[in-house]
Amino acid sequence: MEKLLDIFNAVKSDFCELTTYKVRNNSIEIITPFSTLNDKFVSVFVKYSQNQLIISDGGWIDLNYYEVNINEESEAIIDRVTSYYLQSYQINTTSDNAGTLYYFKICKSLEEISSAVFDLSNFIVGVVNALGITYKDEKEEKEKETFRQDANSFLVSNFNDNVRLRKSLDDFTNIKFNAIITKGSELNLITYVTGSTPYYFENALSKTIVNYEISEKSKYNSFVKERISIINDLANGYHPEKSRSILNLLAEKTTKEPIKWTEKEQLLEYI
Numbered sequence: 001m002e003k004l005l006d007i008f009n010a011v012k013s014d015f016c017e018l019t020t021y022k023v024r025n026n027s028i029e030i031i032t033p034f035s036t037l038n039d040k041f042v043s044v045f046v047k048y049s050q051n052q053l054i055i056s057d058g059g060w061i062d063l064n065y066y067e068v069n070i071n072e073e074s075e076a077i078i079d080r081v082t083s084y085y086l087q088s089y090q091i092n093t094t095s096d097n098a099g100t101l102y103y104f105k106i107c108k109s110l111e112e113i114s115s116a117v118f119d120l121s122n123f124i125v126g127v128v129n130a131l132g133i134t135y136k137d138e139k140e141e142k143e144k145e146t147f148r149q150d151a152n153s154f155l156v157s158n159f160n161d162n163v164r165l166r167k168s169l170d171d172f173t174n175i176k177f178n179a180i181i182t183k184g185s186e187l188n189l190i191t192y193v194t195g196s197t198p199y200y201f202e203n204a205l206s207k208t209i210v211n212y213e214i215s216e217k218s219k220y221n222s223f224v225k226e227r228i229s230i231i232n233d234l235a236n237g238y239h240p241e242k243s244r245s246i247l248n249l250l251a252e253k254t255t256k257e258p259i260k261w262t263e264k265e266q267l268l269e270y271i
Contacts, residue, residue: 029058034121036128040066042121046113055116056104057124061131063100068132081130089119103127143196147232147261148178151192154264155179159271169218175211181271186225188271189215193250193258194232201237205246212253226255226270233260 022029027047034042045058060066070078085091091103103123105116134141155163159181167180169187179190191208195201212227229250232238240247251257259266 030117032117032121034125036066036068036125037132038066038068038128040128042124042128044117044120044124046117051108053107053110053113053116054104055107055113055120056102057120059096059100059102061101061103061124061127066128066131068128070131074134078130082127085123085126089123091120091123137196140196140200143194143200143235143237147192147194147235151178151230151261151264155181155190158268169215169220171219172214172217175214177211177215183225183271185223187220187223188226188228189224191229192232193229194235195237196235197237198239198242199237201235201239202243202246205243205250209246209250209253227253228256228267228270229254229258230264230267231258231260233262 020031022031024045027045029043029045032042032044036042043058043060044055046053046055048054058065064070086093086103089105091105094102094104096102103120105120107113107116152165155165162183163179163181165179166176168174168176169180177189178192181188181190189212191211193201193204193208195204208229215221215224215227218224233240247258256270
C-alpha cells in the first residue's frame with residue numbers, strides 16, 4: 001500500500017491537485033486531469049511487476065468504459081489513427097485470457113512514472129476522441145443504418161436463431177459479414193449493399209467483392225453454401241447502368257445473382 005501511495009504522490013507532484021486515486025487490489029488507479037471530448041476523466045492503472053512499474057489503461061478503451069458511440073464503419077480510419085498514436089507515444093499492447101486489449105508502458109524507476117502517465121493519458125485521449133468522431137457524412141450514415149436495420153429485421157424474422165448478425169469467419173476476424181445464416185453445418189454469407197450516392201454505393205460493392213474473395217481462402221470455405229448480396233435498389237446511389245461493370249463482378253463472386261431489396265423474398269427460396 002505504501003509503495004502504491006508513493007506512485008500517486010510522485011505523479012500528483014508533477015501534475016495538479018485535480019489528480020486523485022483509488023487503490024485496486026495490487027494496483028492503483030490514478031484519475032488524471034485529462035478528459036475526453038465526451039467529458040470523461042482519463043484513468044491509468046499502475047502496479048509493480050518483476051521490479052518494474054506497469055502503467056496501463058486497464059482495458060478501458062477496449063471495454064468502452066469511456067462510453068463512446070463507436071462508428072464501426074470507420075474501423076479502418078480508427079485503426080490508422082490508433083497506430084499513429086501507438087508509435088508517437090511508444091505504447092505497447094497485450095491481451096488477457098478473455099481477449100480484452102490493454103495499452104501499457106513500462107518504467108524501471110519511480111522517476112519515470114510521471115512521464116509515462118503523461119504519455120499514456122494523451123494516448124487515451126487521442127484514441128477515445130478518434131473513436132467518437134463521425135468520419136462520413138450524416139446522410140450516408142443514416143442511409144446505411146436504416147437499411148441495415150431493415151435488412152436485419154427481415155433476416156431475423158425469417159431465420160430466427162439461425163442468423164448471426166455482423167459476424168466473421170473465425171480465421172478471418174477482421175472481415176465481417178452483415179449476417180451469417182447457418183443450416184446444420186452449412187454457412188450462408190450475407191452482405192448488404194447500399195449508398196446515398198453512386199460513389200458510396202460502388203464503395204460498398206467493392207468492399208463486398210473483396211470480402212467474398214477473402215472468404216474463399218477460409219478454412220471454412222467447404223462449409224459455405226451460398227454467398228448472397230442484398231442490393232438496396234431504393235437507395236439514391238443505386239444506378240445499375242452506371243455501376244454495371246462492378247455489379248457484374250459482384251455477380252461472379254456470389255453464388256446467386258444479387259437480390260434487389262424490393263425482391264428480397266427471393267432469399268427465402270435460396271436458403
